[in-house]
Structures are given as C-alpha cells and as structure tokens.
Amino acid sequence: MHAPSSRPAPAIPLFRLATVTVFTGIGAGLGGMALALLLHLIQHLAYGYSVAHLVGHESFYEGVAAASAERRIAVLLACGAIAGFGWLVVYRYGRPLVSIKKAITSGDPLMPPVTTTAHALLQIVTVALGSPLGREVAPREIGSLIAGWLSHYAGLSLEQTRLMVACGAGAGLAAVYNVPLGGAIFVLEVLLRSFELRVVIPALASSVIAAVVAWLGLGDESQYVVPHFALSANLVIWSIAMGPVFGVAAFAFVQLTGRARAAAPKGRTLPVLSIANFLVVGLLAVLFPQILGNGKTPAQLGFSNELTIGLAATLLLIKVAITTSSLRAGAQGGLLTPGMSNGALLAIVLGGAWTLMWPGTPMGAFALVGATAFLASSMNMPITALVLMVEFTRIDHDFIVPMLCAVAGSIAVNRLLETKMKTRVRAASTVEVEAERA
Incomplete structure (x- = not known):
C-alpha cells in the first residue's frame, strides 16, 4: 500500500501568498484613497475653496492664489506648529520608526502601526497645508504597514513577507497617483532590484488592484493635464x-x-x-x-x-x-x-x-x-x-x-x-x- 502523496502541500503557502497579495492591493488602495481625500479636505478647508467638491473643479494653486496674504501666512504658521510638535511627540513617545527599505532587509519586516500611521498622517497634513515636501512616502508607508501585518497573520515566510512589504509600498504609490505600472516598476527597480517572475506577478497584481480600488474615490484621472507636443x-x-x-x-x-x-x-x-x-x-x-x-x-x-x-x-x-x-x-x-x-x-x-x-x-x-x-x-x-x-x-x-x-x-x-x-x-x-x- 502506497503512502499518501504530499505533492499538493506547496499549494497552501502559494494560496496564502496570492490571498495576501489581493488584500494588500485592496488595503493599499483604500489607504491611499483615504490619504488623498484627507489631503484634499485639509487643503480646501485651510484655504477656503471648493469644500463641497474634494476631487476636481478648482486646483490647489487656484485656491491658494485666491486666499488672502494673511490667510497664507496663518496656514503656514499652523503647518510649522503641527510639524514641529507633531514629530517631536512621535520621536519622544512613539516606537522607533522603521523605514520601508529597512523593513525589507531586516529580520523583522513589521513596522510599528501607531508610529508609522502618525508619521504618515503628519506628512499628509503638512503637505496639504503647504509644506514643499512630497506626499508619496505616506501612502507607501501605509501600504507596507498593511502588507506586513497581513503577511504576519497569514503565516508567510520571512522572504514572502519582505516581498509583500515592498509590494505594499508600490501599491500605495499606485493608488495615490493612479500609476499601476509605475507602482510595480518602483517595487522591482528601486525596492527589490529584481525582475524575477516570482516578484513581478505580485508587484503588478497588488499595484493594479490598489489603483482600481482608489478609483472609487479619486476617479481614473491623470495627475497632469498636458497639451499635445510634436516630436522634433x-x-x-x-x-x-x-x-x-x-x-x-x-x-x-x-x-x-x-x-x-x-x-x-x-x-x-x-x-x-x-x-x-x-x-x-x-x-x-x-x-x-x-x-x-x-x-x-x-x-x-x-x-x-x-x-x-x-x-x-x-x-x-x-x-x-x-x-x-x-x-x-x-x-x-x-x-x-x-x-x-x-x-x-x-x-x-x-x-x-x-x-x-x-x-x-x-x-x-x-x-x-x-x-x-x-x-x-x-x-x-x-x-x-x-x-x-x-x-x-x-x-x-x-x-x-x-x-x-x-x-x-x-x-x-x-x-x-x-x-x-x-x-x-x-x-x-x-x-x-x-x-x-x-
């Protein structure tokens, strides 16, 4: 009598990886969408324009240009206070921040949820108020945070968890900027520096899912409106x-x-x-x-x-x-x-x-x-x-x-x-x- 075959066993971790990939895309899409809508809400309230329409209509520049000089100065003073005291509290009372690259290369890919979330929200709030720094790190951090904890609860291996943390970052970027291919290429070229098929598939899948999910609140719009330019x-x-x-x-x-x-x-x-x-x-x-x-x-x-x-x-x-x-x-x-x-x-x-x-x-x-x-x-x-x-x-x-x-x-x-x-x-x-x- 032959012993039962054990060949189907590897399908279980593969199924788990696929499930985490899908939910990472969904989570990063919802997170990126929420952060983008929060950014628009704060911008509109701070400078007093298009409060009833968070997406479309007036641009941020039009809202700022229409605001008084006193309002611009007051908003930037508030930005300085929020940035200064906010990050002081994070550094003093929060757990040490773990960057995405450090999470991908360390033995413990999990990022501290409270500190990471506070760090991301502070970036969104200050950029909305007028900080000249970029907002793309925040959705990447939230995407990586979600991916890391999903991988942990799904029992993925260390290598698979690192992969999903990177995919979460790309998915967050894809969601907030509507760049599904760009989010995936960012994972492959910048974070993992690998174009192997085992990496390409989850990177593409999670970024595409995140971008599509974000359409629910942000629409399928390009970031910049560019006229036609002839090649010469x-x-x-x-x-x-x-x-x-x-x-x-x-x-x-x-x-x-x-x-x-x-x-x-x-x-x-x-x-x-x-x-x-x-x-x-x-x-x-x-x-x-x-x-x-x-x-x-x-x-x-x-x-x-x-x-x-x-x-x-x-x-x-x-x-x-x-x-x-x-x-x-x-x-x-x-x-x-x-x-x-x-x-x-x-x-x-x-x-x-x-x-x-x-x-x-x-x-x-x-x-x-x-x-x-x-x-x-x-x-x-x-x-x-x-x-x-x-x-x-x-x-x-x-x-x-x-x-x-x-x-x-x-x-x-x-x-x-x-x-x-x-x-x-x-x-x-x-x-x-x-x-x-x-």
Whole structure:
C-alpha cells in the first residue's frame, strides 16, 4: 500500500501568498484613497475653496492664489506648529520608526502601526497645508504597514513577507497617483532590484488592484493635464545635450537635501525651527503662491507653457531653498514631486536659452523632458521615472524618445559623480585610519 502523496502541500503557502497579495492591493488602495481625500479636505478647508467638491473643479494653486496674504501666512504658521510638535511627540513617545527599505532587509519586516500611521498622517497634513515636501512616502508607508501585518497573520515566510512589504509600498504609490505600472516598476527597480517572475506577478497584481480600488474615490484621472507636443529633431538634440546637466543638478540636489535631513533636530528645538521655517515659507507665498505644496503646481504650470523663463528661475531657487530648509527644520516628506518640479523649472530656463538660437519648441516640451531626467537621477530610478512620467501625463509614446535621451545622459553623469564621491570618501577614511595608527 502506497503512502499518501504530499505533492499538493506547496499549494497552501502559494494560496496564502496570492490571498495576501489581493488584500494588500485592496488595503493599499483604500489607504491611499483615504490619504488623498484627507489631503484634499485639509487643503480646501485651510484655504477656503471648493469644500463641497474634494476631487476636481478648482486646483490647489487656484485656491491658494485666491486666499488672502494673511490667510497664507496663518496656514503656514499652523503647518510649522503641527510639524514641529507633531514629530517631536512621535520621536519622544512613539516606537522607533522603521523605514520601508529597512523593513525589507531586516529580520523583522513589521513596522510599528501607531508610529508609522502618525508619521504618515503628519506628512499628509503638512503637505496639504503647504509644506514643499512630497506626499508619496505616506501612502507607501501605509501600504507596507498593511502588507506586513497581513503577511504576519497569514503565516508567510520571512522572504514572502519582505516581498509583500515592498509590494505594499508600490501599491500605495499606485493608488495615490493612479500609476499601476509605475507602482510595480518602483517595487522591482528601486525596492527589490529584481525582475524575477516570482516578484513581478505580485508587484503588478497588488499595484493594479490598489489603483482600481482608489478609483472609487479619486476617479481614473491623470495627475497632469498636458497639451499635445510634436516630436522634433530640435527637442531630441536638446535632450541629448542637456541630459548631463540634469544629472549634475540632481546630484547637487540630493547632496544638499541629504545633509539637511541628516542635520534635522529631533529634540526641543524642532518646534522652534519648524515654526520659523514655515513662517518664512508663508511670507514668500504672499508673492509666490506657486511655491506652496509638493511641487505639483510649478510642474503643471511648466508643462502647460504658463511660466516665463524669469519666473521659472525664481521659483526654482525658492523651491530648492525651502525644500532644503524644511528638511533641516525637521519636517518629513518625500522628494519625488519636488525633484520632478525642479527638473521642469530648470528645463524651462535651459530651454529658454536654447530657443534664442533654435526656436520652435514649446517650453512645456522642455519641461516634460527635464522633469523626467531630473527625477530619474535624483531618485536613482531611470526606468521608474520614465514609466511614472508617461502615466502622470499620458503623453504620446513617441515623446519617450527625447525622454530616453535625456535620462541616459543624466544617469550616466550622475553615476560618475557618485562614484567619484565614494572614492573620495574612501580615500579620506583611509587617511584618517592611518593617522590614528600613527
């Protein structure tokens, strides 16, 4: 008599993984949708516009521009107080924060629920009130948090739990920005650095499910409205020539913001610095309402050919300054949209100079290419940046040609600069060790 076959046993963990994948997509979709609606609600209440319609109708920029100078300053002061005291409480009384990348690589992928949720909500609230940092980290954290705990209760292995935590982050990004393919590619290229089939399937499935679920509250809308731009040899040549410039600019931006984030306070000085920082941001917003928020406004104005070269240069300087100062003051947030905005503004400046010799290309076309090249290098994700920009704008596919040219030059120069910096750091460390031995 033969012993019963044990071959069907592996189907149980596979079924569990599939179930967790589906529920991760649903949870991240609902979480991303809720965070996006909360962001819109706070924006509308703070600046007093379109309170009855959270999605569509007036844009954030239109609401800010219609608000009085006193209201802008008051809202940014409130932003500074909430950021300062909020993160002080999180650091002092909450469990230590666990980043998504740390959760993916550690022996315990679970993220503390209360601290992570508070951290995410503070980002959404402050960005809604006008913080220049990005809002994309919050939905990624919530997605990863949900995925980690679902994996824990489903009894998945450590490797499978790490996979689902990464997929939760991509699904959160897909939900809040309506970028199902971009969310999946972000998981594969940035978080897991693997395109194996066992990773591709759950990444795609969870991101698509999350995006579709988020349509219930946010609709199937693109993030940016972009006019039709014709592909031209002029634009392609400009993209090849200027790609390296965006690589240098992105490298400098990453170094600047990295130092600011590393020096940010976590003690009693945090509220003071935060309130002072956002007071300055509010005063600047009296003259330049375009600077408020994560950078979507200047990017959209750039794509729509609504910025002059002088205004673009001014906004670029201000956005870099207040993004850096906000990180230095202790505020938290992402750099995806701020980086994209910086690239668009820089492209308008460079493109404007280019058109003095070779006219004919709209400023918006330059802005789209520059935003992609800057984003690719500043976030170290060339494939994800291309996919995100296509999904953000739904631009014609033939426009990918100049984007690819600019991204290639940008990434090449950026990697070269990173290699040189690492070499200098190693050399300096060696000198210090030898000096200590002597």
